[in-house]
Amino acid sequence: MHAADLAADLVAAWEQGCGRTPVGRGESLLGALGIDAARRWDLSVGQRDTLLMDLRARLFGTGVTALAACPACREQLEVTFDLDDVRTHPPGDPTDPVEVVQDGYTVYARPPTAGDLVALDVALPWPDACEQLLERCVLGARLAGRQVPVAELPDVVRDRLETRLAEADPQADVQVVLTCPDCGRTWSALFDVVSFLWEELDVWARSLVVEVHDLASVYGWSEADILGMSPYRRSLYLDQVRR
Template sequence: MALLRLRRDLFGDHVQAIGSCPACGAELDIVFGVSGLLRSLPETQGGPGPAEVVVDGYAVLVRPPTSADVLAVLEEEPVREAGARLFDRCVVRVTGPSVVPSAGRVPAAVAEEISKRDPGASIELVLDCAECGHRWAEVLDVVGFVWAEVNAWARRTLRQVHTLARAYGWRERDILAMTPRRRAAYLGLVAG
């Protein structure tokens, strides 16, 4: 949820994206407000620290996964086993009859507990296709979405600096010190 708040603070509340219908392939506009999305999420239960989950005779102390954990498991092969590797990375301590299974009820209970502690970790948007009427839920990849916006902003800013430095001979730090509105005005003069 903190990443969504950061996104709102950087780029505003209004989000516009493009998706495609899995049934008919039609392109659709996805529009929502970050504030409304944040209000719709359930309250966090238990806080961000480690949690103990007891199921099937096991007591599993697990910490929430970090973005570094997710990146690490996605870089390893095979990707289809990423969930089990993520589970293994986040287990702090296990007590129970034997080695904790990485599939079945134990990991499912752990995942449910982590979801309660961070309901913003997995956000689903319910979408409707205007073309065929198909309705489905799409997981919002908050990290990927925010990263794409930051990356686009950085590239756009770099192009602006390049254009103004080339046109006027100004230094990068002087261009970046300008307000976005003033920078846009000079870009308009260069283009015009």
């Protein structure tokens, strides 16, 4: 896709995503990338995040700077890393089911998809939401030849299952290890590419709207004409307008 077309599609996706949940925003961004609507919800969370990391690299590069608060002393620290350092390679197709055999139980399950996340009841407390997610992802569980409901799976089986599902779709859970320079506490924090990229896009889109306003006011060009320009050409005209 041409960079100029991408700009117009991203502004449209940003406008659509403003009133949506984070999962919905991820879906809007996949739409801007030309991912078929039916396929967007079927991507595993890791597959979705890989596409959004590619988009982020294309728009703003691979360097990431973020702020994190130390859980011990609350000191704010600046975190920098490269997107390429948190990329993983799934051992197979992350949407394929895995089989877990533990303590006599045999469980088939697949890693969560973007569609599973959007189907979750946002009003539920976190443990209940996790249970609902597990219900969606478990395709079948048996003990001694008998079907077992997810609610009856013991913790040891659940833990093993969660580990296997995380291994099957490693990009879904990017943990960055941090150390506080003040108190020395070390912890790991989730890097959520959807929220991170959305915040950057929000700033980018709002500044692009101002650029369109400045150019349209002076030259009378349409929004489509202005968004259709390369960023470089747009900046040349803006230099004339804002000098």
